[in-house]
Amino acid sequence: GNSVTQMEGPVTLSEEAFLTINCTYTATGYPSLFWYVQYPGEGLQLLLKATKADDKGSNKGFEATYRKETTSFHLEKGSVQVSDSAVYFCALSAPRSGNTPLVFGKGTRLSVIA
């Protein structure tokens, strides 16, 4: 079946550090890939997406490239800020996803300290 695996957290970084959160997937067909972010006390927000191989999604300084050959969609940011502290979820949407159009990873908590 379809699944998403994220690196386990928590991840703690100093302000202005480089961020990478790894995400790999297993899917039938050709999935679309997403990163959602959950700030403290809030619901999830769509951060960025990529719908086909080699696409790069970007938003708010975050980027992720859809790598079909390595089935990966790693999230990166060149210089994190304290306000980026949140939980980040990688997700996929694939044809015949079964129960739900979106399959989520377990989330990675990021804490950025000043």
Next chain:
Amino acid sequence: EAGVTQSPTHLIKTRGQQATLRCSPISGHTSVYWYQQALGLGLQFLLWYDEGEERNRGNFPPRFSGRQFPNYSSELNVNALELEDSALYLCASSFPLIAYEQYFGPGTRLTVT
């Protein structure tokens, strides 16, 4: 434009009771999704409603049920509450043909004692 709203924000129940959680989708969205976010377990898909019909449900017992009203708002009911039902319950909505782009509400924190 108003986002997805959920009520109540917090709900405290005792084991064996019933809980009712409510969700209003973004205007124009006809699909509603419910997820359970228990501590350390990520998001577990619960239910999916579209145009008033249940499209599918996740791997949860029948005491988790819900419905979608003609105005596309939705209700999640949890009967015979158990301690492990304590979690954040998130509702999301989307346009029916863009089901992967879901907009989430802030959630209802259910605590079962």
